[in-house]
Amino acid sequence: MADTYTQLVNSGLGRNLAKKLNLPQPAVLRRYKPGQPLVIGPVVVLGDTPGADKLAAELLSWDLDVRRHAVPAEKLGAIILVLDGLQHPSDLEKPVLAAAGSLRDLRSGGRIITLSHPSAEASSPETAAARQGVDGFLRSLAKELRSGATGNGVLLADGTTTTSPSALGAVRFLLSGRSAFVDGQFLTVSTEDGALPAEPERPLAGKVAVVTGAARGIGAQIARTLHRDGATLILVDIPAAGDQLATVANEVRGTALQLDITGADAGQRIIDHAAQRHGRLDIVVHNAGITRDKLLANMDHTRWNAVININIAAQLRINEALLASEHFRTSPRIVSVASTSGIAGNRGQTNYAASKGGVMGMVRATAPLLASRGGTINAVAPGFIETEMTARIPFAVREVARRLNSLQQGGRPSDVAETIAFLASDAAGGINGEVLRVCGQNLVGA
Amino acid sequence: MPIDGQSTPTPGGSVPATVPETRRAVIVGANRIPFARAGGAYAKSSNQDMLTAALDGLIARFGLQEERIGQVAAGAVLKHSRDFNLTREAVLGSALSAETPVYDLQQACATGLETVVGLANKIKLGQIDSGIAGGVDSASDAPVVVSEGLREVILDLHRAKSLPQRLQILGRLRPKDLAPLAPGTAEPRTGLSMGEHQALTTAQWKISREAQDELALNSHHNLAAAYESGFFDDLMTPYRGLTRDANLRADTSLEKLAALKPVFGRNLGADATMTAGNSTPLTDGASTVLLASDDWADARDLPKLASVIDAEAAAVDFVHGKDGLLMAPVFAVPRLLARQNLTLADFDYFEIHEAFAATVLSSLAAWEDDEFGRTRLGLDGAFGIIDRSRLNVNGSSLAAGHPFAATGGRIVGTLAKMLHAKAASTGRPARGLVSVCAAGGQGVVAILESL
Numbered sequence: 001m002a003d004t005y006t007q008l009v010n011s012g013l014g015r016n017l018a019k020k021l022n023l024p025q026p027a028v029l030r031r032y033k034p035g036q037p038l039v040i041g042p043v044v045v046l047g048d049t050p051g052a053d054k055l056a057a058e059l060l061s062w063d064l065d066v067r068r069h070a071v072p073a074e075k076l077g078a079i080i081l082v083l084d085g086l087q088h089p090s091d092l093e094k095p096v097l098a099a100a101g102s103l104r105d106l107r108s109g110g111r112i113i114t115l116s117h118p119s120a121e122a123s124s125p126e127t128a129a130a131r132q133g134v135d136g137f138l139r140s141l142a143k144e145l146r147s148g149a150t151g152n153g154v155l156l157a158d159g160t161t162t163t164s165p166s167a168l169g170a171v172r173f174l175l176s177g178r179s180a181f182v183d184g185q186f187l188t189v190s191t192e193d194g195a196l197p198a199e200p201e202r203p204l205a206g207k208v209a210v211v212t213g214a215a216r217g218i219g220a221q222i223a224r225t226l227h228r229d230g231a232t233l234i235l236v237d238i239p240a241a242g243d244q245l246a247t248v249a250n251e252v253r254g255t256a257l258q259l260d261i262t263g264a265d266a267g268q269r270i271i272d273h274a275a276q277r278h279g280r281l282d283i284v285v286h287n288a289g290i291t292r293d294k295l296l297a298n299m300d301h302t303r304w305n306a307v308i309n310i311n312i313a314a315q316l317r318i319n320e321a322l323l324a325s326e327h328f329r330t331s332p333r334i335v336s337v338a339s340t341s342g343i344a345g346n347r348g349q350t351n352y353a354a355s356k357g358g359v360m361g362m363v364r365a366t367a368p369l370l371a372s373r374g375g376t377i378n379a380v381a382p383g384f385i386e387t388e389m390t391a392r393i394p395f396a397v398r399e400v401a402r403r404l405n406s407l408q409q410g411g412r413p414s415d416v417a418e419t420i421a422f423l424a425s426d427a428a429g430g431i432n433g434e435v436l437r438v439c440g441q442n443l444v445g446a
Numbered sequence: 447m448p449i450d451g452q453s454t455p456t457p458g459g460s461v462p463a464t465v466p467e468t469r470r471a472v473i474v475g476a477n478r479i480p481f482a483r484a485g486g487a488y489a490k491s492s493n494q495d496m497l498t499a500a501l502d503g504l505i506a507r508f509g510l511q512e513e514r515i516g517q518v519a520a521g522a523v524l525k526h527s528r529d530f531n532l533t534r535e536a537v538l539g540s541a542l543s544a545e546t547p548v549y550d551l552q553q554a555c556a557t558g559l560e561t562v563v564g565l566a567n568k569i570k571l572g573q574i575d576s577g578i579a580g581g582v583d584s585a586s587d588a589p590v591v592v593s594e595g596l597r598e599v600i601l602d603l604h605r606a607k608s609l610p611q612r613l614q615i616l617g618r619l620r621p622k623d624l625a626p627l628a629p630g631t632a633e634p635r636t637g638l639s640m641g642e643h644q645a646l647t648t649a650q651w652k653i654s655r656e657a658q659d660e661l662a663l664n665s666h667h668n669l670a671a672a673y674e675s676g677f678f679d680d681l682m683t684p685y686r687g688l689t690r691d692a693n694l695r696a697d698t699s700l701e702k703l704a705a706l707k708p709v710f711g712r713n714l715g716a717d718a719t720m721t722a723g724n725s726t727p728l729t730d731g732a733s734t735v736l737l738a739s740d741d742w743a744d745a746r747d748l749p750k751l752a753s754v755i756d757a758e759a760a761a762v763d764f765v766h767g768k769d770g771l772l773m774a775p776v777f778a779v780p781r782l783l784a785r786q787n788l789t790l791a792d793f794d795y796f797e798i799h800e801a802f803a804a805t806v807l808s809s810l811a812a813w814e815d816d817e818f819g820r821t822r823l824g825l826d827g828a829f830g831i832i833d834r835s836r837l838n839v840n841g842s843s844l845a846a847g848h849p850f851a852a853t854g855g856r857i858v859g860t861l862a863k864m865l866h867a868k869a870a871s872t873g874r875p876a877r878g879l880v881s882v883c884a885a886g887g888q889g890v891v892a893i894l895e896s897l
Contacts, residue, residue: 019876077759234504239676243499246506250541256506258679277747 003386003402006409026408027148028142030109032418033175034201034228038062039077040108045094051162055082055115055171055296058163059170062172065248070102072338073198078175079103079113086130087117096137103144112151113174114138115167117189121158125416135186142184143406150174150183150407150441157190160430165194167426172196177186178422181383181415184441185404193374194429202230205426208278210234210270213288215241218337220248221413222285225421227252231283234274236261237351261288261314267321275327282324283424286315286336287353291389293348302349310353316362319377323369331374333424336363337416338441358383360435366435376432378423383439386410407439450825461875467813469869471566472750472897475715477504478733480692480848484585484661488690488730491530493522497582500732500852501672503683504578505541508736508748514543516574519561521551522582522735523850526589533580555801556759557581558733558854560587560715563892564756565737575742579735579858581851585728635653635765635886640772640885641802644713645720647770650813655719658803659703662724662844665800669841672694677840681859693727693847712801724803729847731857737864750897752862752878756894758782764887769822772805774889775881776812782891788877790830793876794868795858800843805883840864852892853884861894868897 008014018025031042044064045056059066059080070076079102081095099112106112114134122128134153142151154170156162166189173179174187180360197203208225214235223233233254237245242258249256257273259266274281289311292303315336322328327370341349342356363379370377384390386402390410393401402410419438424427479500482488486498497520505511528834529535533548553560558581565577592600599619606612627775632639654665672678673690708718710725715871743750760778763770769776775798783789790813798806813817813829824828840860843853861878868876883889 222572239679239682240684240689242503243685244691246503246683249506249509250502250511254506255509255512256503256683258683260676265678277745277748 003409004215005399011289011386012310019248024403025146026403026407027108027146029180029409029411030177031147031180031414033076033292036177038172039111040066040109041065041077042067043080043175044068044076044102045082046098047078047084049082049085051084051115052082053113055080055162058168069100070105074105074106075107076102076110077107078113080107080171081112083113083114083116083134083154084162086127086134087127088129089133091130092133092137104295106145106149108147110147110149111175111181112138112141112149113171114143114153114157115162115171117152118155118157138156139184139441145406148180148407150179152182152184153186155186155188157188159285160192164189164192164197164430165429166428168196169422169425170419170431172181172427173422179420180418181407181411182419182436184439186304187431187436189430190432191371191430194431195426197426199230201324201428202423204283204317205230207282207422207424208234208280209283209285210236210281211285211287212236214248215244215348217389218382218385218413218416219287219309222287222417222420223248223252223254225414225417226283226285226424227254229421229425232278232342235272235276236270237288241262248285261308262320264317267318268313270318271321271325277435280330281325281327281332282330284318285424286318286359288314289337290437291349291352293352294354295348297351305357307351308336308358311352312358312362315359319362319366329373331426331429332370332373334366334370334375335420335423336375336377336379337420338379338381338435339383340362340442341435343381343437344442359395363435365432376429377421378428378431379435380416380423381420381435381437381439382411382416383437383442384410385416386412407440409440411438411440453519454594468570468573470740471569471737471754472743473752473754473858473862473894474736474738474748474750475504476735477507477680477863478852478856478859479503479680479731480519480682480686480688480690481729481731481845481849481852484693484728484730486582486586486692486730487686488584489586490728491584492587493525493532493582493584493732494535494539496579496730497532499683499685500580500582500734501536501540501578502660504734504736506683506880515546515578516576517565518542518546518548518578518580519551520548520578520580520582521553521561521851522553522584523554523557524583524585524588525552532582537776539761546570553890554886554888555799555848555850555853555891556884556888557851557860557881558656558812559880559882559890559892560759560854560856562735562754562854563757563890568654569737569739575739576680577737577749580733580855581853582724582732582877583731583849583851584850586730591627591749593623593625593627595620599623624666625670633764633896637862639710639723640767641710641720642803643716643764643771644802645714647773648719648802649711649717650770651808651864653719653804653807653811655704658719658724659700659807659809661800661803662703663698663700665812665838665844666695666698667748667842668839669694669845671770672840677863681863690870691846692695693729693843698716719886720802720804724844726801726843726848729849731849731852733852733859735855735858737833751866752894753897755893756782757784757890758785759888761889762887769887771806771885771887772801772883772889773808773812775883775885775891776809777823778889778891779813779879779881780891788893790832792877793879794836794876795839795861795864795882796832797839797842797861797878798837799848799857801848802885803844807835810883834882857882858894859879863894865894
């Protein structure tokens with residue numbers, strides 16, 4: 001369900017009123033449902049490099065309606081700018097202005113995707129300037145898009161191309177309704193690892209996944225999404241939440257493991273359970289987390305420690321056990337839930353932001369350890385998500401908070417879950433050590 | 447006189463001439479909801495609600511969604527007439543396959559243990575590969591019965607054919623007929639409540655107030671320690687806001703228990719020793735146990751904690767005062783151990799249901815008594831002594847509470863986990879004894895062994 005205001009401005013009378021009063025007009029986002037097409041309408045691939053040609057050919061093989069030039073007045077599903085040959089900022093003009101001519105033809109829920117190289121790897125100041133220019137360009141364009149359309153970029157690190165498995169995986173994710181609340185973000189593909197799924201509707205078929213904090217909210221939704229994508233689930237939450245955990249487990253046909261993740265043996269117990277019941281463990285989603293908000297001047301030992309212990313110390317300890325385990329050796333995946341609070345900061349959340357900043361630091365430092373065994377670790381950083389927790393924020397504060405992004409609405413737990421499911425899939429095998437924001441391009445901390 | 451001869455000797459003892467080869471029945475695991483005091487957290491929960499919740503927690507723990515279980519057996523002692531298919535209704539409301547057959551069982555407080563024994567036997571015989579045993583009781587949502595006078599009038603009204611007949615029948619109603627009959631736990635043949643019966647036995651065996659209070663204290667401390675160590679994390683699923691047994695008093699003390707006034711046997715005057723502290727309170731709750739053949743458990747990569755070795759039921763003639771109402775296990779245990787060629791020294795753990803602290807202590811006293819051993823058990827002397835450090839080590843009914851039919855499942859789940867852990871730490875098989883007394887002078891006892 002969209003929030004009440006979003007419903008209102010998407011009805012006849014409300015739409016006119018909002019327009020006249022110049023009020024925000026959040027769109028009902030195009031979200032993924034099994035069986036729906038990847039994208040609705042033609043996909044224009046702009047750019048004249050070999051990388052653009054190859055990508056266009058690949059998209060054709062997905063049965064997409066691919067165009068190399070837009071036909072005026074034809075409604076478009078997506079515009080992909082392949083910018084992998086930039087050597088000078090002036091090289092941007094041609095593809096960018098070609099895209100400009102088609103922007104008004106982009107459908108509701110349409111997609112803009114750039115593919116370019118990271119500026120840090122550029123060999124000359126001119127190339128670096130051009131590549132970094134893409135960053136500013138894309139983030140600004142994303143803010144100009146309306147009607148639930150989003151703009152995101154794929155960064156191709158040295159050794160990868162527009163048709164590297166995870167570049168294709170990222171393009172597929174960003175085109176789809178799975179990325180509805182991902183906006184104004186860049187995702188780096190660092191290796192040739194990964195593979196597109198044999199069954200696109202069940203990309204996690206045969207995988208065994210653990211989700212912590214699975215009894216409710218975003219965790220429960222992650223469990224549902226991974227289950228829908230074919231994974232077998234082990235659901236972890238504290239014993240006191242066992243009844244809700246059992247309900248989720250029975251819904252997704254998984255097993256409930258009542259466990260305090262801060263316990264010294266938590267990692268081993270998770271591994272033992274997975275090994276005994278399934279003989280393997282492929283995916284661990286560190287979702288469990290708490291908030292104990294207080295201004296730092298009023299912060300006490302209990303509030304600070306509880307947040308640090310649960311939100312980051314437990315993840316570190318469990319990862320240590322995972323990395324030592326023989327059952328976590330076949331392209332293992334770890335996905336952690338961070339927060340935009342950990343990026344931009346949030347008044348009253350020094351403890352929470354420290355823990356979530358810690359998650360991002362851990363992800364970057366752990367990435368090489370997982371890479372050595374063909375695995376990945378990444379994080380998602382949710383912005384304002386409509387949950388039981390955010391529903392308790394006072395109305396006015398909540399109403400402002402949820403409009404402070406380019407999509408002018410809060411995200412749903414499913415938006416976070418879809419991004420996690422993507423990062424846990426084989427299609428993201430070449431994406432490692434990344435933090436992907438699921439925030440609708442929140443205005444703070446961008 | 448042989449051991450099984452409470453009345454007449456049976457030549458050749460109780461061991462059948464030939465015992466057919468059977469396969470093992472293993473205990474995979476268990477789940478219960480925390481037990482609530484009557485009128486507490488589950489005051490508005492029905493037996494069906496609670497049994498369904500206990501089942502759903504078990505299903506979630508072991509991933510049994512949509513599984514067709516060989517048979518589910520459960521029951522309740524206090525049962526509404528509308529709950530004639532209580533267990534089937536609970537299964538239909540659970541995540542199990544709707545094609546799972548069930549049966550309801552009622553054997554007073556031994557209901558839960560008897561469902562374990564019955565299903566284990568079916569598994570051993572190869573009739574089923576899996577089973578869920580369980581029990582539930584609500585002392586809060588107890589059936590209230592109309593008076594016999596009102597019941598006759600209602601039934602006659604159904605049969606009446608004309609208005610004048612109906613009016614005539616209605617005219618028979620008297621105000622007293624409208625008063626409902628509250629449920630009672632009194633024994634129909636003696637009119638005495640269970641507590642009053644036990645008070646007689648307590649006096650007979652001269653069980654002191656101090657000994658009873660000490661047993662109650664241990665029960666609370668042991669159960670509290672079990673919670674603290676996380677022992678129940680994979681044996682329990684919270685329900686309606688309860689995460690621990692509501693009756694548990696971790697901070698109770700001998701002084702507090704000593705301050706309580708006797709509630710049973712008050713006609714004994716100064717000899718009255720049974721208080722609310724050393725007797726179990728009325729309780730609501732439900733428990734379940736997952737049983738299976740080795741093959742069934744292995745095919746699903748399920749754990750195997752213990753196996754059900756053997757069981758024995760007994761009953762005593764309490765009506766004529768020959769034995770105390772709750773003393774049947776005193777006869778069942780020696781018969782069972784003789785059949786298995788075991789002595790009390792062969793057991794690592796004893797789980798003796800604490801209907802009252804004095805019930806446990808009276809049983810121990812009888813087993814330690816030379817004359818009782820000779821004259822009533824047909825032994826050469828006393829049956830034996832139980833090592834108290836092996837008795838109810840993770841607490842029992844005095845602390846957890848006692849929702850009648852749910853107690854057997856609580857004990858079997860707890861003991862199976864303890865035996866498995868003991869064997870894992872010592873590298874030797876561990877053996878445990880379960881003993882549950884029941885209304886009507888009945889008792890059921892069973893032996894479990896670690897896997």
